[in-house]
Amino acid sequence: MTGTRPEFFDENSEPISARIAMGLHKIGLAMKQQAWQQANEAGLSATQGQILAALVANGPLSGKELSERLGVTLPTISDSVRVLVEKALVTRSADPRHPRASLLAPTPKGASLGARARSWPEFMADAVADLAPDEQRAFFAGIVKMIRMLQEQGLIPINGMCVTCKHFRPRVRPGPSPHHCAFVDAPLSSDQLRLDCPEHELAAETARRELWEQFMRRG
Ligand code: SF4
Structure with a gap:
């Protein structure tokens, strides 16, 4: 052709x-x-x-x-x-x-x-499991950003996500696990961010903005 x-x-x-x-x-x-x-x-x-x-x-x-x-x-x-x-x-x-x-x-x-x-969303997990690891990571990063944007527009409830949590410490160290959860005092990578954490505590609005800016900063 x-x-x-x-x-x-x-x-x-x-x-x-x-x-x-x-x-x-x-x-x-x-x-x-x-x-x-x-x-x-x-x-x-x-x-x-x-x-x-x-x-x-x-x-x-x-x-x-x-x-x-x-x-x-x-x-x-x-x-x-x-x-x-x-x-x-x-x-x-x-x-x-x-x-x-x-x-x-x-x-x-x-x-x-x-x-x-x-377990109802499991059929989705099966479809996502077919993506290559790099595709899953890129997809997850995009989803975190989209949810954060929609939360700030009031279209998705603001809860459960590390990036809006008062225990979240973004980019505090170099390497593969740059973030830290002060609640359990443990490092976490960008792939390990929680979207529905029961221990989440909502940070104040100004702190949320600062957390996001720090999270988005490239290390
Ligand atoms: S308490 Fe949960 S939502 Fe908050 S930073 Fe730790 S893992 Fe993330």
């Missing part, structure tokens, strides 16, 4: 940023469909499954904490929790930290469904 129209795709291609966004949209649709289908098989809504998974991963939480972690409105959380309590999958008890709030915890049956719900 001689290729008589060498400029065709230069003139007729969307920018790569637009094609990445389209790719993410397609992946997002697949994840939504899977979560819905698997929740449905367990007799839950996708939000109910996410709530049980979050309670299994993080321990008892208040409705407000669930709303912040999952990025779902408080009324939606309240509706889902009411159903989970009716199904005896979640119990409410007084929250010792806030006298007028309740703490939600899974029952044994709820915990078992929550543990299953936590």
